[in-house]
Amino acid sequence: MSALALPAHAPAPSRRLAGRTVLVFGAGTSGPGWSNGQAAAVAYALAGADLVVVDLVKERAQETARLCEGAGVRALPLAASATDGQAVETVFAHALDAFGAIDVLHNNAGIAEVAPTAEMSDETWARAFALNVTAPFIACRLAIRQMRAQPRGGVVTNISTVGSLRYCGITYAGYAASKAALNQLTSSIALEHAANGIRANAVVPGILDTPLVHNQLGARFGGDIEAARRERAALCPMGFAGDAWDVANAAVFLASDEARYITGQLLVVDGGLSSRCA
Numbered sequence: 001m002s003a004l005a006l007p008a009h010a011p012a013p014s015r016r017l018a019g020r021t022v023l024v025f026g027a028g029t030s031g032p033g034w035s036n037g038q039a040a041a042v043a044y045a046l047a048g049a050d051l052v053v054v055d056l057v058k059e060r061a062q063e064t065a066r067l068c069e070g071a072g073v074r075a076l077p078l079a080a081s082a083t084d085g086q087a088v089e090t091v092f093a094h095a096l097d098a099f100g101a102i103d104v105l106h107n108n109a110g111i112a113e114v115a116p117t118a119e120m121s122d123e124t125w126a127r128a129f130a131l132n133v134t135a136p137f138i139a140c141r142l143a144i145r146q147m148r149a150q151p152r153g154g155v156v157t158n159i160s161t162v163g164s165l166r167y168c169g170i171t172y173a174g175y176a177a178s179k180a181a182l183n184q185l186t187s188s189i190a191l192e193h194a195a196n197g198i199r200a201n202a203v204v205p206g207i208l209d210t211p212l213v214h215n216q217l218g219a220r221f222g223g224d225i226e227a228a229r230r231e232r233a234a235l236c237p238m239g240f241a242g243d244a245w246d247v248a249n250a251a252v253f254l255a256s257d258e259a260r261y262i263t264g265q266l267l268v269v270d271g272g273l274s275s276r277c278a
């Protein structure tokens with residue numbers, strides 16, 4: 001189905017989400033290999049959902065749409081910035097024109113800039129809050145209005161990070177604080193709309209092997225990705241880092257009817273990292 005091989009822990013094709021439409025923001029990948037956004041989109045497709053895949057970079061949205069179509073579903077690629085309210089309204093209009101409903105909103109786009117707090121610029125702080133909190137808020141607001149009008153409601157899944165729960169030794173307070181705000185946005189949405197058939201949860205990943213991380217670590221380890229991988233794996237209680245499919249599998253579960261009584265939760269996918277005392 002794709003130029004990229006699916007790992008053994010990718011979901012088997014199913015009809016769990018057949019007849020549903022999923023809208024993913026940040027559905028491309030920032031480098032070779034599976035990103036959280038792309039794996040999530042393809043995992044939803046493997047579960048039978050139609051997709052609207054949005055990315056800042058048009059070619060990235062198109063590539064993910066092509067992979068989703070390989071799973072036998074319909075996929076609409078759209079280029080837009082999740083931080084641009086007008087553009088996001090246009091995305092919703094196109095999505096509804098194409099599919100008539102939005103059953104799942106998946107907010108994946110995020111930014112993590114390392115900057116010690118005392119040296120952090122206003123711009124770095126503002127960029128984190130714009131993409132990690134305000135953008136999901138804008139998309140959630142539109143999704144909720146639509147889902148309230150749909151007989152079967154809908155599901156919101158926001159992608160957070162264990163950095164929102166604990167100081168993980170990386171100096172990115174803007175990232176940590178903005179994702180903590182995203183967690184609380186998620187739980188507010190869940191409780192405000194629990195009686196409207198709308199569920200909202202956040203997936204909280206720990207240390208992952210993804211293209212995004214490789215891009216950032218490449219510089220720190222002089223391009224030696226394998227050394228970076230080994231160092232990060234050693235930090236993980238299970239002895240290995242997770243990957244985008246671990247996050248994608250959690251998202252498909254949360255979107256499915258099997259999770260019909262789960263809302264307002266932070267689903268931590270970190271191999272035990274955040275439960276360890278030291």
Ligand SMILES: NC(=O)c1ccc[n+]([C@@H]2O[C@H](COP(=O)([O-])OP(=O)(O)OC[C@H]3O[C@@H](n4cnc5c(N)ncnc54)[C@H](O)[C@@H]3O)[C@@H](O)[C@H]2O)c1
Nearest residue numbers: 026028029030035036037055056081082108110161208210
């Ligand atoms: N990779 C990890 O190790 C890790 C760990 C914890 C949490 N996360 C979370 O996962 C998410 C991203 O992971 P990924 O692997 O998909 O990253 P990625 O950078 O590979 O892919 C994200 C996609 O989002 C797109 N994007 C960026 N800004 C955008 C915008 N303003 N509007 C629309 N699209 C935009 C990029 O073009 C890219 O294609 C973030 O929310 C991040 O906080 C990642």
